[in-house]
Amino acid sequence: MSLRTVPLSYIARNLWVRRVTTVLTAGGMALVVYVFATVLMMSEGIRATLVATGQPDNVMVLRKGAGAEINSGIVREQAAVVDSLAQIATDGQGRKLVSREPVVLNTLPKRDSGKPSNVTVRGTSDIGLALRPQVRIVQGRMFRPGTSEIVTGRAVARGFAGAGLGETMRFAGRDWLVVGVFDASRSAFDSEVWGDSEQMIQAFRRSAFSSVVFRLADADSFDAVKAQLESDPRLTLEAKREVAFYAEQSEALATFIRLLGLALSIIFSIGAVVGAMITMFASVASRVGEIGTLRALGFRRSAVLSAFLGEALLLALVGGIMGLGGASLMQAVNISTVNFQTFSELAFQFRLTPAIAAQSLGFALAMGLVGGFIPAWRAARLKIVDCLRAA
Template sequence: MSRQIPWHYVLRNLWVRRVTSVLTAGGMALVVFTFATVLMMSEGIRSTLVATGSPDNVVLLRQGANAEISSGIERRQADILGALPGIALDARGQALLSKEVVVLNSLAKRASRQPANVTMRGLGPQGMQLRAHVALVEGRMFRPGTPEVVVGRAVAQGFAGAQLGQWLRFGGREWQVVGVFDAGRTAHDSEIWGDHELMMQSFRRNAWSTVLLRLADPATGLPTLQAALAADPRLQVQAKREDQFYAEQSEALAQFVRVLGTALAIVFSIGAVVGAMITMFAAVAQRTREIGTLRALGFRRGRVLGAFLAESLMLSLAGGLAGLASASLMQSVNISTTNFQTFAELAFQFRLTPAIAAQALVFALVMGLVGGVLPAWRAARLNIAQSLRAGS
């Protein structure tokens, strides 16, 4: 029966070559860091947009439109929509519904002074009530019919002239910032809200972009509403749950980031694998007599191969843990990008999940396995007699 090579032997060899081991693990850590941050960015974008919507709300858009800025609902259509069955009522018995206009406007960023698109949303009187996750943290709500706006926290932090008490110019008017709201790190944090009628006039729009409403029965109300829309030829409108709508908004951008970043990580991983392979081949060359001694003592080839693979996997695991720890620090970083669906600025944060951590560590171990298998195979195939004579 062959004996198992002790684990302390594997660890001792890594310690003896600690400088080389640290450099090899560091290269793998950089690759894992890149791989993990790409997945965290994709997840951050997805979670930011998905969290924006409520399953109790329904977004109504023009048939064929896949974004609010490309949608249009005429006033007469919006009036009909307000009378459809299945809509929840507020305390005054009115339909819980908000007719909204959504446009883009270019503002200068505070740090770089470079222009970027910001989403301007004209809210109806019940628009705030339909978004329970949004709360004013500074100032007050805008007054209907006045050139006043409230801005999301990300807009207040990132754009010039968007702080409380300042003035913004768009739509041919001067608008005063009278409040700052916190939308719980959702897409609304990157928006500016004002009165829907005044924004429609200012931007010369003759149709609403969307209609947002609350269902009286969230479980069964959507099919009833969709049937009513299909039965009325005057309404060329589609209905989607708000959470589903924002989930679809996230797909294109998150998938692009994930594919591009993963491709870069794979390219970088080739260098890390080559580095690990060189390190392990050097270890085999330096320990030829030692390997021959192990074989002469009765350790079979499979045990020697396993010991060298274990060294490579330990290096990759150490690099993976270091890269993952570094990537986890990115969760405190605020970042923004352009939403491909709306072409507006979207603020989000990196998000590390257990699934991403597991994928990153598996990726590191695969690099270690690929980089260590050939050197380990060479070590296991060394001739005992020739190995013992090596260096003599």
Template sequence: MHRVPLSYSVRNLWTRRLSTALTAAGMALVVFVFAAVRMMDAGLKQTLVDTGSSDNVVVIRKGSNSEMQSGVSREQAALLEALPELARSAEGGALASKETVVLIALAKTGSDKATNVAIRGVGPHGFALRPQLRLVAGRMFRPGAAEVIVGSAIASKFQGVGLGQSVRMGGRDWAVVGEFDAGRTAFDSEIWGDAEQLMQAFRRTAFSSVIFKLGSAELFEQAIARTGDDPRLTLDLKRERQFYADQSEALSKFINILGITLSIIFSIGAVIGATITMYSAVATRTAEIGTLRALGFRRSGVLLAFLAEALFLALLGGGVGLAVASLMQWVSISTTNFQTFAELAFSFRLTPAIALETLIFSLLMGFVGGFLPAVRAARLGIVEALRE
């Protein structure tokens, strides 16, 4: 008894080039959707998680889910700056930034539709605490002045925020004096200015958050214990990376649920198409199957040959779909951050894990679509097949 060689399955796919191409195209579409959704989720998480630093701590009001809902009084901010766990600058001051975050509506380029944009007021150390930020045009805003700098994602997509222009907010005109790049993090979707000036303009009496750098990453638990013992500090301390990772949860869940739903719906159609293609292959090669069995090839060999044919077909479609999806890495899209309700720009991201998951998903579709036709081919009797 002999096994049917794998080259037999590959040659049969080439012989039926039209049906192979159509079925593979259907699978490629499903794989593209699956991979694109997974890449979107990975890009979103990278954008938000990479926004934070493991040495930085974000402090917000206890019970708040975001800076927009938070309030840290001036007294509480002063107590936080006095914590011994904080890193110190060369001059001996605490490496901390008292910040305020507000939303304004801006019109996108080429559209009259307004979208929420986050405005972040930072302290003197705000830039130093985010080493991934760098000015790419203009200069830094001056403390005490009505000046702002804009993130690269905002500068390229919104009206009136170009270098030298002015933005109307809080009843004042703010001069745009610089543009910064934040390395594809969430800060790219923000406008920055002086915290004290923004608080005056928007009539805020408390900061939204305080961000500080730890003297050592291991001091985080000590800082939590110290603030927990002080009844004046009804605040939550989170590592900055964890804080922004939590920000991505709601949007990530929505993207995954939508993607899984679409992938399941489309995959049903792709599996049905693969099943029809393989049943057609069995029907047109009945005599050929009988000849193989008469020559001594086992039923299991015939089953594996047709199953391998379906898997090769799925792998072909999966490879094409993944290749097209990989081009999405150069596409930047915007959405609304469910925690802040502000504009958030991010890019698709393809990882080795996503590529592996995508190929496994395509092979699974091929297996499900090809199994029953393969069983049908294996169960054909020699006499019955040759007679047909």
């Protein structure tokens, strides 16, 4: 055994001997880590939900300067120019994979409370469905063109009145029959209602589409397509890769949640750090004799410092693991919030990643380091004679 370091078993034993205090202090740290990890998981869940909505070879065309589809407008003449692009892919029937889509917000009552909330209503077609391979009809069938039939995302069908299979929703002055429910693989489309594009334009009295979405025959031709569209004097449009567009949609909300959560975590961590500091000071006060014995045996001040600092870090690690374990259970929870970009409801799940786990444990260890350093320094500065006399 080196006299430069105290055995890890000794450090762990001291925590076990004071297990009630250890559990209480670790529990305080665990609550802070739980909040910290949950906030990061929420932010990551929102980001992953929106990013998963896009396809790498799909292009979205919107009015120049529009931050979201609901703020965009593309008249039919402009949409026809987009349709004529030679770089657009075709399906097995030779049809161009391009979809003109009106997108509007509609207020619908929640199924459980009856309170109104905004839902995104999208006009699309069977080609629009083909452009989103992650979307599949899981109940019923696709709507028929030219009719007042709609299909709803799973989150909408579950959360809003009249949105289930076979039910009727009333909006835009019409009754709409729900003939299908689709699963969008936990993407933002799960929070949308889809109907026939032309019927939606008529019902909402629109004169323009919100966006035009198409698939590139060659994904590498995006820059050329973008330049062609944005340089055309007949158009005031801009093109974005679909994945980039939805990533931008997640930035404002995810950043707000992350900053708010981090601020709360830092405030709460002050209490946890103070608790750890009090616990470690109490440990030093009750073990003055042990400290004197260690010094008398030849252990250096640095060894005593590292021993007590190791206890604080081990205590923090236990709290971090407890908090992270509790936060991981949130992955089974489905919740919804309002997307700041579209002001519509967005359903998502908490998402735990290795990076979030590492950041959470690092945050816990940082609390342990801050809370344990001063008591450990105090223990290392005690004189052998004073310690043995006190014992």
